[in-house]
Amino acid sequence: MNASADPLVSIVIPVYNGSNYLAEAIESALSQTYSNIEILVINDGSTDDGKTExxxxxxxxRIRYFSxxxxxxxxxxxxxxxxMAGSFFSWLSHDDLFVSEKIVRQMDALAHAASSESICYSNYYVFTDDPADTVPxxxxxxxxEHFRYWLTVENVLHGCTLLIPKAAFTTCGTFNTSLxxxxxxxxxxxxxKKFAFVHVPEMLVKARSHAHQDSHKLAGTALKECDALLSGFVAQLGIDELKAGSGQPGAVSYARVAxxxxxxxxxxxxxxATKLCIKHLSGESPYTKVLALFVLTRGALMQYITKPIKGLIPPSVRSTIRQWLAGGTKKGPPGAETVRGMGLKEKFSEVYDKNIFRGSKSRSGEGSDLVQTAVIRREMPRLLRELGIKTLLDAPCGDWYWMRHMDLPVDRYIGADIVEALVAKNREEFGSEKIGFECIDLAEGELPKADLIFSRDCLVHLSFADALKIIANFKRSGATYLLTTTFTARTSNEDLGTGFWRPLNKQLSPFNFPAPMLLINEECTEGLNMFTDKCLGLWKLQDINLQ
Structure with a gap:
């Protein structure tokens, strides 16, 4: 392209305390093959003693700098x-990277778009440490014409992949600073509503995923804000727009959105969405009405199991429905009834021997496969480095199926489990000078010294009494940090009773943990996406006070 004839594109990089990644972002902007660009760095009041500046x-x-x-x-x-002086706007987060062809590919797409009032977006990569090691x-x-519906029901668009004509801001306004x-x-x-969003099917951005991003630090705020925003989206979608996007009759479309x-x-x-579904039931065929009501009912059951309303459904019934929706039985996994009443060692030895969790890849269950642990394997190495963790205690370690695929930036890893046969197998297959395994009762055994204790999917299988014993033992160990499973959207915790598993919110009774230092949402898709609030929460053990 001829730079003198091509429109000027403004790449805007907002940054706050971002000296660790900012240079990489600027370099990726400077490396664009589209030469008629300007780069604006906006320092949003950094408090890092001038490092970012x-x-x-x-x-x-080579850049324009504003503070x-x-x-x-x-x-x-x-x-x-x-x-900005350019005719087009491109947002680049200070911790992300542009592929060198990003702007030229998108300017070409806009030049060939059916409408001059178009915005383009693209595919992207995600990475943690090494930009060469990416997930597409x-x-x-x-x-x-289906874009607003798609934006409402899916949360996958990355803002840094967009290229936007400046005129779009004049027509539609700018970013809402209250959000x-x-x-x-x-x-x-x-x-x-005014501009056509055009997809460029190329990987044009490398998005860095790390523990200090707002999506992790503001998990609770994000959920509430997203709920309010999506409520507005649903209300604004016209019935014709909804039917076109979903390919379903109006009432069924609203039911599916609900x-x-x-x-x-x-x-x-x-x-x-439920109210709009009911509003549009009149005039629908009998079949459509039945289908819409079925979808609504099933969706409502998912809500009450995912975020139960106290007193609305008895705990025993709620447990039964949860298992039904997840494709299991009211008694839990096949074989679970045989271990009820056993001590911890006998119980989990039986679970391991008979593969009661029915994991196809791991005897620790489907939650320990490579799909359900993808986010953890991306985020946890970054967190360990940032905290300066030298010794990691994994309690319990399970059969070490997914952990073997994760970078362990520590001097010493210790996997602890109560099942002797499992520990012996792990030692034989994976033991090394750096990696060790020990057979320990987490509730009563003496724990090895560690900087951080990692305890995923453990306490959810235990009674309150056993879970509190383990947390007390974690505190006695002298470790600094605890990284453990918590379900942030739950409004109450149930004791285990005769069941085999239930979600627990560690900030609620009987645990009463303080607000976590950090949350990593696992992006769990188990149980028909009923556990999207499943997170790893980080706490200092000294801040946890057991009453």
């Missing part, structure tokens, strides 16, 4: 829009 200023006249009081990413992006995220792409985590989706939805929202924990959005 020094990185930006080191690029001299402002801290106001959040939306305010920083809005300043970039105000200051391929979007299916939808017709522009902390959904300011991008809010704007894209508004823009999609079920989708409820299963992901978006209660208010699910309620809005």
């Amino acid at each position: 020094r990185v930006a200023q080191s690029y001299g006249s 402002k009081e801290n106001g959040g990413v939306a305010s920083a992006l809005n300043m970039g829009i105000e200051k 995220i391929s979007l299916k792409g939808v017709p522009p 902390r985590t959904t300011q991008d989706y809010d704007l894209w939805f508004r823009m999609a 079920a989708s929202m409820r299963s992901r924990g978006f209660v208010e959005a699910g309620l809005v």
